[in-house]
Amino acid sequence: MSIKLALMKTGDYVISNIKEIVNEKKKVCGYMMNYPQLVKYNDASILLVEKSIEADSEKTEREVEVTLSPWIILTDDLSIPVGLDAIVALANPLSTLEDMFVEKCKNS
Numbered sequence: 001m002s003i004k005l006a007l008m009k010t011g012d013y014v015i016s017n018i019k020e021i022v023n024e025k026k027k028v029c030g031y032m033m034n035y036p037q038l039v040k041y042n043d044a045s046i047l048l049v050e051k052s053i054e055a056d057s058e059k060t061e062r063e064v065e066v067t068l069s070p071w072i073i074l075t076d077d078l079s080i081p082v083g084l085d086a087i088v089a090l091a092n093p094l095s096t097l098e099d100m101f102v103e104k105c106k107n108s
Contacts, residue, residue, distance in 0.1 A: 001034065003101060005093040009086050013039040014071050015093055015101045021081060031087065034079045035105050036071035066097060068104055
């Protein structure tokens with residue numbers, strides 16, 4: 001299991017501990033999302049710093065307000081199976097988002 005940020009087909013972002021569900025032929029047929037949390041964010045401000053000639057990379061500072069809430073609010077289930085077609089992409093979350101998720105899991 002690993003903590004991943006999923007972009008769902010609905011456009012929602014969901015963070016959870018994700019484990020692949022494999023069939024008898026060892027082919028991935030879905031994912032088990034453990035303690036899935038809906039990620040809502042509000043870009044409080046975005047400041048872009050232009051790349052200077054001497055700089056090796058562009059610097060971007062982001063300030064984002066994030067809240068986590070149960071993905072499917074009307075269930076007590078902590079693990080929810082999800083089909084492959086429901087997820088557009090899986091990515092590693094920012095370390096601060098992952099820390100927030102881990103802290104929320106501890107307190108539940």
